[in-house]
């Protein structure tokens with residue numbers, strides 16, 4: 001099939017990479033002049049790691065593999081230590097903090113550059129009798145059998161499909177990467193929750209440290225003249241490591257922030273449409289569980305499976321293309337709703353909710369393992385792995 005992908009973020013590139021491997025004719029359209037991502041790092045959990053492996057993405061040496069996440073209150077009281085190495089041991093893969101540019105570089109390794117057209121901002125989408133047509137701001141257009149809107153949080157494709165826009169949750173993250181002279185525990189991530197917000201210091205490989213400070217946010221937010229003063233006044237004194245980072249950060253480091261948190265309901269497409277959504281365009285959620293990229297990767301896995309079923313005229317949507325797309329959306333909806341709902345609880349941002357809590361480490365580790373396991377489409381993942389093995393054996397013969 002001729003597949004058009006709008007957006008060259010982690011979601012769009014992973015989908016394009018997978019669908020190219022499946023033999024489709026894929027083109028990616030990106031509004032920016034290049035594919036270099038901004039921002040800090042993302043956490044890849046075992047559910048995302050499984051998909052990266054299926055896509056043949058070599059993640060060896062990328063970022064930092066984590067062993068534990070330590071959560072405490074701003075007063076220094078330990079709330080819980082999550083054993084993320086145990087989660088990875090149980091589910092396979094790893095929990096890895098990876099700078100966005102490193103993840104994109106790995107996704108783009110071996111990816112044919114001529115499949116990506118930059119400076120192409122999609123402004124209109126039309127379902128046609130033959131498939132679908134996108135129109136670009138510069139007057140150009142492209143036609144294909146399927147259109148995947150992977151154009152992020154404020155997706156144009158989502159808007160054109162008539163779905164509701166994302167809604168702010170009332171919080172935002174000031175976030176980025178800093179190079180520290182020394183990171184005491186390179187495999188331990190730290191999260192601290194206080195009355196006015198929360199913060200994180202997550203090692204991201206070498207001397208890179210991802211920092212984030214979450215504070216309340218409203219749409220009438222006015223950027224302070226010196227944001228670093230606001231961050232220092234809210235978070236200074238929470239720990240020695242925090243003070244060290246705060247002393248090094250400048251207003252320049254905060255220039256790209258804040259990133260308001262959004263969430264939107266997963267839309268239902270019209271039955272016959274050849275358009276579907278993937279990644280943040282389909283399901284932006286607050287970054288609290290660090291699952292956004294992982295969920296975009298799971299979208300890729302399920303979408304590939306839906307489209308591969310077409311050849312067999314199989315269970316994935318009665319063998320017709322719109323049916324396969326609706327099967328993909330339905331299969332993802334319930335799992336995504338569970339992850340998005342969990343990520344939207346205020347528990348990780350407000351000390352008051354946790355005032356008397358001390359959560360047993362083993363319980364927290366188990367809860368996260370169960371959440372990841374139950375929302376990761378493990379049966380589909382096993383089917384995809386089996387198909388991949390079959391393909392390798394056939395190729396060798």
Ligand SMILES: Cc1cc2nc3c(=O)[nH]c(=O)nc-3n(C[C@H](O)[C@H](O)[C@H](O)COP(=O)(O)OP(=O)(O)OC[C@H]3O[C@@H](n4cnc5c(N)ncnc54)[C@H](O)[C@@H]3O)c2cc1C
Nearest residue numbers: 007009010011031042043122151152279280290291292293
């Ligand atoms: C502060 C913060 C921290 C986060 N931390 C994590 C984390 O630790 N772990 C994790 O898994 N996730 C995390 N996330 C979520 C993660 O960043 C997103 O879920 C992920 O980047 C989504 O990828 P995407 O490809 O769907 O969208 P994006 O990365 O937003 O890519 C969309 C692309 O589409 C392009 N585009 C937009 N409109 C058009 C158009 N009209 N025409 C052509 N191109 C267009 C954009 O330029 C962009 O390149 C975090 C998010 C935030 C805000």
